Amino acid sequence: MKRNFITLALASALAGGSATAQAFCGFYVGKADAGLFNEASKVVMVRDGERTVINMLNDYQGALTEFALVVPVPVVLQKEDVKTPQRAVFDRIDAYSAPRLAEYYDPNPCHPQYPRSMAAPAAAQKSMGRAIAEDRAEELGVRVEAQYTVGPYDIVMLSAEQSDGLETWLHENGYRIPAGASQALAPYIRQDMKFFVAKVNLEEHAKSGAQLLAPLQFAFRTEKFMLPIRLGMINARGPQDLVLWVLSKKGRVETSNYRTAKLPANVELPPYVKFDADHSFARFYKTMFDAQAKRENYRVVFTEYFWDMSWCDPCAANPLTAQELANLGVEGVRGDTRRGARVMLTRLHVRYTPETFPEDLVFQETADRRNWQTRYVLRHPAKFDLEDCPNREHAERYLEQLRRRQEKEAQTLATLTDWDVDAIRVKAITAPHAPDEAPQSIAPGAAPDSPFERLWRWLQGDGAKP
Amino acid sequence: MSARARIAGALRRLDARLYQIAFLALLLGIGVLARDFSLQPEQVALTFAAGIATQRLWLRALGLSGVGVLSAVITCFGLSVLLRADSLWVHPLAAAACLSAKFVLRVHGKHLFNPTNLGVVLAVLLLPGAWVSAGQWGADLLIACWVVALGGVVANRARSFDMSAAFLAFYLGALGARVAWLGQDWSVFAHQLQSGALLVFAFFMISDPMTIPNRRAARMAYAAGVAALAYAWQYLFYAPNGPLWALFLCTPLVPLLDRIWPGERPAWRPAPPESPAGVGRGAVASQS
Numbered sequence: 157m158k159r160n161f162i163t164l165a166l167a168s169a170l171a172g173g174s175a176t177a178q179a180f181c182g183f184y185v186g187k188a189d190a191g192l193f194n195e196a197s198k199v200v201m202v203r204d205g206e207r208t209v210i211n212m213l214n215d216y217q218g219a220l221t222e223f224a225l226v227v228p229v230p231v232v233l234q235k236e237d238v239k240t241p242q243r244a245v246f247d248r249i250d251a252y253s254a255p256r257l258a259e260y261y262d263p264n265p266c267h268p269q270y271p272r273s274m275a276a277p278a279a280a281q282k283s284m285g286r287a288i289a290e291d292r293a294e295e296l297g298v299r300v301e302a303q304y305t306v307g308p309y310d311i312v313m314l315s316a317e318q319s320d321g322l323e324t325w326l327h328e329n330g331y332r333i334p335a336g337a338s339q340a341l342a343p344y345i346r347q348d349m350k351f352f353v354a355k356v357n358l359e360e361h362a363k364s365g366a367q368l369l370a371p372l373q374f375a376f377r378t379e380k381f382m383l384p385i386r387l388g389m390i391n392a393r394g395p396q397d398l399v400l401w402v403l404s405k406k407g408r409v410e411t412s413n414y415r416t417a418k419l420p421a422n423v424e425l426p427p428y429v430k431f432d433a434d435h436s437f438a439r440f441y442k443t444m445f446d447a448q449a450k451r452e453n454y455r456v457v458f459t460e461y462f463w464d465m466s467w468c469d470p471c472a473a474n475p476l477t478a479q480e481l482a483n484l485g486v487e488g489v490r491g492d493t494r495r496g497a498r499v500m501l502t503r504l505h506v507r508y509t510p511e512t513f514p515e516d517l518v519f520q521e522t523a524d525r526r527n528w529q530t531r532y533v534l535r536h537p538a539k540f541d542l543e544d545c546p547n548r549e550h551a552e553r554y555l556e557q558l559r560r561r562q563e564k565e566a567q568t569l570a571t572l573t574d575w576d577v578d579a580i581r582v583k584a585i586t587a588p589h590a591p592d593e594a595p596q597s598i599a600p601g602a603a604p605d606s607p608f609e610r611l612w613r614w615l616q617g618d619g620a621k622p
Numbered sequence: 623m624s625a626r627a628r629i630a631g632a633l634r635r636l637d638a639r640l641y642q643i644a645f646l647a648l649l650l651g652i653g654v655l656a657r658d659f660s661l662q663p664e665q666v667a668l669t670f671a672a673g674i675a676t677q678r679l680w681l682r683a684l685g686l687s688g689v690g691v692l693s694a695v696i697t698c699f700g701l702s703v704l705l706r707a708d709s710l711w712v713h714p715l716a717a718a719a720c721l722s723a724k725f726v727l728r729v730h731g732k733h734l735f736n737p738t739n740l741g742v743v744l745a746v747l748l749l750p751g752a753w754v755s756a757g758q759w760g761a762d763l764l765i766a767c768w769v770v771a772l773g774g775v776v777a778n779r780a781r782s783f784d785m786s787a788a789f790l791a792f793y794l795g796a797l798g799a800r801v802a803w804l805g806q807d808w809s810v811f812a813h814q815l816q817s818g819a820l821l822v823f824a825f826f827m828i829s830d831p832m833t834i835p836n837r838r839a840a841r842m843a844y845a846a847g848v849a850a851l852a853y854a855w856q857y858l859f860y861a862p863n864g865p866l867w868a869l870f871l872c873t874p875l876v877p878l879l880d881r882i883w884p885g886e887r888p889a890w891r892p893a894p895p896e897s898p899a900g901v902g903r904g905a906v907a908s909q910s
Contacts, residue, residue: 319805339805342804342805343804343805343806346803346804346805347804379859379860379861380860381860382860407708407751407753410755410757411757412756412757412862412863413756413757413813413814414757415657415757415758415759416755416757416758417657418660511809514806514807514809514810514812514813515806515810515813515814518860518862520753520756520862522706522753522755523707523708523746523750523751523752523753524660524706524708524751524753525708525751526708
């Protein structure tokens with residue numbers, strides 16, 4: 157039996173909700189009272205033993221002169237530890253791991269036949285003053301450990317003895333610290349962590365010709381497998397989103413100090429979500445995520461994807477190449493990643509509030525290697541004329557099953573999204589139908605027919621053996 | 623004797639293990655039904671099948687009569703609640719190994735390791751695809767669980783409750799001191815309390831009367847040692863599941879402590895009034 161489905165990957169933007177200004181796990185410190193607030197962060201983390209690489213995507217949209225970033229890190233980072241990875245790689249990893257629709261067509265019950273295979277993946281003002289008053293810094297208990305420019309960023313590594321001193325230093329050096337910063341900084345100082353402070357070097361940024369700020373990457377060795385999120389909560393309004401991709405070697409990554417749960421997935425939805433504007437797949441996913449996060453009182457880290465990076469099924473986008481992985485800081489992958497590169501990708505999505513996530517995220521790499529994805533299934537009913545059907549009895553049975561299935565699909569959609577089930581039923585009946593025949597394009601890199609897909613079909617009862 | 627007194631008497635004589643089984647079953651039920659425990663029903667079934675079969679085989683092989691499978695059932699519940707695996711064979715293998723160890727690794731008539739602790743540690747160390755999800759418990763549910771656990775333990779007057787209390791006092795004391803020292807908000811401490819793994823550990827693992835020192839003073843020292851190592855594991859070495867590893871590493875100290883401070887061993891079941899206290903307890907204890 158051959159597979160018959162289309163995957164539609166979700167546009168990544170919805171992962172961040174209604175994000176306008178995306179933020180890091182550090183905090184932005186503005187020079188004016190511009191309404192800076194964090195809404196969503198995108199972070200790619202690489203963890204291999206103690207080697208840790210953090211990539212932060214920055215969708216900052218305010219005036220560049222006002223951009224500044226503070227991130228606590230466990231060690232002093234030197235210039236060679238800091239890089240600016242390609243922005244496009246974030247889009248790639250997002251597309252590869254995005255929630256997806258898989259689409260199937262029921263075989264015509266009058267003429268039992270196996271459908272043809274098709275798979276189409278749709279799917280800081282002028283540079284930071286070099287002459288920093290070292291005496292003053294010393295007086296405040298702040299030490300400038302290192303200072304350098306990487307890409308469009310002027311970076312200062314600070315260590316501090318007192319949170320008040322650090323706050324004062326940042327104030328005096330032109331950063332407007334949000335109220336409460338001192339209290340939030342204190343635990344990191346006590347743990348002897350350093351502070352990575354970045355501003356935009358306008359000259360360098362202009363030279364690069366880029367519209368948006370380059371992402372930042374820093375690499376270090378630490379036994380702490382964690383991500384500081386508390387600082388970013390200072391200037392946040394309402395719940396914030398973080399989408400985190402973790403590239404590891406052994407297995408699925410989860411948080412050890414918060415509950416990690418899988419989102420409801422691998423369920424059948426009414427096929428109209430493919431065409432409907434109000435209930436589109438993107439809207440469905442966003443609404444479903446909103447509803448789930450709220451139901452869990454913003455206390456849960458959701459797993460959206462976990463897969464061995466050497467393949468995918470169905471593929472929302474091709475796996476990352478060795479080059480792309482290297483760009484994100486993964487070491488030791490050469491040649492074709494499809495040949496057992498042993499890079500595991502976990503995609504976590506968390507919506508948090510300062511109250512529900514009082515501690516930074518701490519992770520552990522589990523030994524779990526069971527691939528999992530947020531996949532939703534559309535099954536298009538077969539089209540036939542009952543009057544002309546040579547196999548009428550079989551067709552009537554099919555129609556009866558179909559009615560039950562459609563009701564179940566409507567109930568599923570209503571439960572997951574809190575949408576009105578009657579509205580869903582009406583849409584399911586009146587929605588435009590799927591094309592009679594599935595499009596025939598076969599995209600390059602389409603995943604091969606997998607036992608999983610065959611088993612799925614078999615479980616759905618289309619009669620073919622897996 | 624009034625009805626109330628009779629009921630109270632009956633409750634007191636009830637084997638503490640029955641209470642433990644009820645509570646662990648509740649935890650497992652909540653975990654599977656209300657929480658994404660990523661535990662397959664087959665894994666639970668295989669754990670119990672392998673665990674109970676192992677216990678029965680050893681009892682028959684050693685010719686022990688009058689000993690049931692209650693403690694094996696507790697171990698199987700413990701393994702199901704704590705251990706996660708991506709295959710079906712990890713759970714039964716761990717159950718068989720740790721329940722066999724109970725009959726093989728014995729010092730002075732007591733088995734050395736708490737079977738659940740040993741099973742989890744062996745699986746994570748030696749078997750591929752096994753792990754412990756420390757964060758799998760939600761926050762809200764656990765407050766209720768603490769109340770039930772404490773209430774149940776107090777009502778049962780379990781003799782080893784001092785062990786749970788001492789460990790919690792030392793460990794939570796250290797966590798609280800850390801929060802205060804770091805200048806963190808106390809909500810962090812409240813968050814750290816909400817760990818189901820800590821709950822299971824404190825009330826069902828470290829308090830196992832068969833694997834703790836006999837003398838009370840030794841038990842206190844032992845609880846402090848386990849708590850200190852668990853804290854260091856978690857907050858100085860930044861590794862997960864500190865208490866589990868700390869108990870595993872400290873267990874070999876128990877025979878040593880028993881030698882320094884010899885004493886009478888605590889039991890699961892209070893001795894029936896007619897039998898001489900030591901004899902009745904010893905018989906049950908050495909075989910459970």
